[in-house]
Amino acid sequence: MTFLKKIQWDALLMPLVGLVLTLLAWQLVSGRVTPQTQADGTVEEVKSGLIQDLPGPLQTWEKTKKYIVEPFAKREELDQGVLRFTWYSLVIVGKGYAIALILGTPLGFLLGLSKNFSKMFDPIIQVLRPVSPLAWMPLGVVIFANSGKSANELAALFTIAVCAMWPTVLNTAVGVRAIPQDYLNVARVLKLSRTKTLFRIMIPATLPYMFTGYRLSLGIAWLVIVAVEMLTGRIGIGNFLWNEYNNGLYTSIVLCILTIGLVGYVLDRGMSLLERRFKSAV
Amino acid sequence: MPFLVLSGISKAFGAPGARTEVLRDVSLTVEKGEFVAIVGYSGSGKTTLLNMISGLLRPDSGTVTLNDLEITGPGPDRGVVFQNYSLLPWLTVAENIALAVDQLFPNWSAAKRAQHVDHHIAMVNLSHARDRRPSELSGGMRQRVSVARALAMDPQILLLDEPLGALDALTRATLQDEISRICRESGKTVVLITNDPDEGIMMADRIVPLSAGPGATLGPSIAVDLARPRDRKALNHDPRFKEIRSRVVSWLLGEGGRPAVSVSRKLVLPDIEPEDLNVPRPLIGGRRQPRRRSEERRETVEIPS
Numbered sequence: 001m002t003f004l005k006k007i008q009w010d011a012l013l014m015p016l017v018g019l020v021l022t023l024l025a026w027q028l029v030s031g032r033v034t035p036q037t038q039a040d041g042t043v044e045e046v047k048s049g050l051i052q053d054l055p056g057p058l059q060t061w062e063k064t065k066k067y068i069v070e071p072f073a074k075r076e077e078l079d080q081g082v083l084r085f086t087w088y089s090l091v092i093v094g095k096g097y098a099i100a101l102i103l104g105t106p107l108g109f110l111l112g113l114s115k116n117f118s119k120m121f122d123p124i125i126q127v128l129r130p131v132s133p134l135a136w137m138p139l140g141v142v143i144f145a146n147s148g149k150s151a152n153e154l155a156a157l158f159t160i161a162v163c164a165m166w167p168t169v170l171n172t173a174v175g176v177r178a179i180p181q182d183y184l185n186v187a188r189v190l191k192l193s194r195t196k197t198l199f200r201i202m203i204p205a206t207l208p209y210m211f212t213g214y215r216l217s218l219g220i221a222w223l224v225i226v227a228v229e230m231l232t233g234r235i236g237i238g239n240f241l242w243n244e245y246n247n248g249l250y251t252s253i254v255l256c257i258l259t260i261g262l263v264g265y266v267l268d269r270g271m272s273l274l275e276r277r278f279k280s281a282v
Numbered sequence: 283m284p285f286l287v288l289s290g291i292s293k294a295f296g297a298p299g300a301r302t303e304v305l306r307d308v309s310l311t312v313e314k315g316e317f318v319a320i321v322g323y324s325g326s327g328k329t330t331l332l333n334m335i336s337g338l339l340r341p342d343s344g345t346v347t348l349n350d351l352e353i354t355g356p357g358p359d360r361g362v363v364f365q366n367y368s369l370l371p372w373l374t375v376a377e378n379i380a381l382a383v384d385q386l387f388p389n390w391s392a393a394k395r396a397q398h399v400d401h402h403i404a405m406v407n408l409s410h411a412r413d414r415r416p417s418e419l420s421g422g423m424r425q426r427v428s429v430a431r432a433l434a435m436d437p438q439i440l441l442l443d444e445p446l447g448a449l450d451a452l453t454r455a456t457l458q459d460e461i462s463r464i465c466r467e468s469g470k471t472v473v474l475i476t477n478d479p480d481e482g483i484m485m486a487d488r489i490v491p492l493s494a495g496p497g498a499t500l501g502p503s504i505a506v507d508l509a510r511p512r513d514r515k516a517l518n519h520d521p522r523f524k525e526i527r528s529r530v531v532s533w534l535l536g537e538g539g540r541p542a543v544s545v546s547r548k549l550v551l552p553d554i555e556p557e558d559l560n561v562p563r564p565l566i567g568g569r570r571q572p573r574r575r576s577e578e579r580r581e582t583v584e585i586p587s
């Protein structure tokens with residue numbers, strides 16, 4: 001009983017302690033702006049601190065409060081609540097991610113099922129996989145240059161899908177190769193048709209691996225969105241960050257980073273809950 | 283007319299050049315309705331032999347025929363209880379069996395198929411667990427599901443691959459009785475693979491020893507002419523039982539035994555130097571090196587057959 005209590009305390013208390021320590025460290029290294037009255041009567045802002053331009057936690061809160069307390073407000077095109085920006089980004093990430101899964105899962109199955117297919121395409125995949133979204137993006141813009149109004153969106157979707165696809169492809173392939181021979185023997189003894197073997201045996205047996213891939217892919221899709229928005233100028237959290245940087249509003253950068261991180265964390269948690277569900281089912 | 287005939291079966295595994303022969307010239311005939319047990323050493327090729335009857339493997343030479351038809355691939359006329367149960371973990375007990383039933387009896391009404399599934403679950407006393415997943419079952423329960431699935435296929439012959447190998451002795455004994463009862467009631471032809479001579483004698487009409495590999499082959503068939511139902515307590519003192527067992531075991535230990543093998547391996551002796559704590563250690567100069575650094579020896583162990 002006391003042991004249980006202790007664990008719960010630790011689980012709550014320790015992250016809080018960590019948070020406080022991080023905030024303190026942040027405050028320590030961040031810069032301060034103090035208004036000083038000069039000899040001639042003008043007021044000038046004097047910067048001090050270890051990293052002069054890095055806003056501290058309190059300053060960040062004060063300056064970005066309006067984006068947080070009204071997270072869904074839309075005042076102007078470039079002045080919206082932080083979650084509203086996030087929502088725009090999530091929508092495009094969702095679409096690109098869906099494309100990644102729709103393409104990646106069958107590709108992974110083919111790789112896992114056919115040795116020859118795997119021999120043919122595995123090297124290419126290994127070469128394409130480490131390519132950064134910053135490199136794919138211009139190619140996407142070129143490819144979809146002639147598609148009129150939606151060119152921008154298509155280029156963004158292309159980049160997200162191409163970058164996020166690989167973990168799904170590779171994990172699915174590993175999962176298919178890891179299907180125990182026993183399960184396939186059951187299918188052979190029962191003389192299940194190919195489609196039945198695929199849907200009743202192979203896909204259920206691969207699901208846990210597929211979901212690991214899906215989780216990693218979602219993480220990448222979310223990583224990619226910021227780069228994509230910076231380059232295309234699509235409205236969203238990454239674009240907001242970039243604009244605020246260009247306007248010299250550094251507090252908003254911190255806000256965006258925290259938001260992106262938190263949203264990424266929530267997405268990952270959600271996916272790993274799903275993943276665990278499928279793990280326990282198998 | 284013999285029902286199942288294996289004639290001159292050989293099987294080798296491995297790349298050309300480095301092939302090891304697992305089975306050599308195995309022949310066996312099984313009559314319809316007969317319960318035959320094959321007893322052999324672990325790793326001697328029992329599963330390989332059974333896989334050739336089920337059609338999952340093809341022999342390198344020789345033929346397997348069932349009802350005078352050569353076996354060229356797996357099929358539902360041979361119900362297999364795999365060594366490791368092979369239940370699909372994402373399906374419940376009923377669903378595992380229903381997968382087989384739905385596949386094999388597509389013309390039946392849904393109600394009849396469901397009733398067939400439930401009948402076989404009840405036959406192995408698992409009605410209370412019909413909606414559980416394999417991970418929620420004990421080893422013995424999984425084994426019973428596997429038997430129920432094989433029987434629900436209504437096969438011509440039942441192939442049991444060490445069905446009780448992974449179970450403790452007590453569960454094993456109860457399940458032996460249960461499975462032999464079910465098999466007798468179904469009147470099916472059964473080939474049982476086991477590594478336990480007692481289990482074979484307890485359950486089968488005929489027991490055939492398989493010699494130790496490589497190049498394993500079947501020994502002489504020994505009829506188990508003990509009255510059924512067999513009472514394991516009484517059997518322990520039955521002279522006929524003792525005689526059959528001694529024939530099986532002595533063939534396995536003698537003619538069918540493993541040639542004496544010796545294994546030699548490298549031993550790396552540990553780097554240990556006894557230290558006299560009364561001798562003060564020099565402050566400068568540090569630790570002395572162990573005197574016996576990475577010394578190697580060879581050790582040869584004879585493994586008795």
Ligand SMILES: Nc1ncnc2c1ncn2[C@@H]1O[C@H](COP(=O)(O)OP(=O)(O)OP(=O)(O)O)[C@@H](O)[C@H]1O
Pocket residue numbers: 295296304322323324325326327328329330331365444477495
């Ligand atoms: N697919 C395979 N490829 C290569 N070697 C194999 C293959 N299957 C079996 N063997 C070898 O054949 C031999 C016999 O294997 P088998 O599984 O038939 O033994 P077993 O008698 O069923 O053993 P156990 O009692 O442990 O189940 C073993 O030495 C094994 O390594």
Ligand SMILES: [Mg+2]
Pocket residue numbers: 328329330365443444
């Ligand atoms: Mg085996």
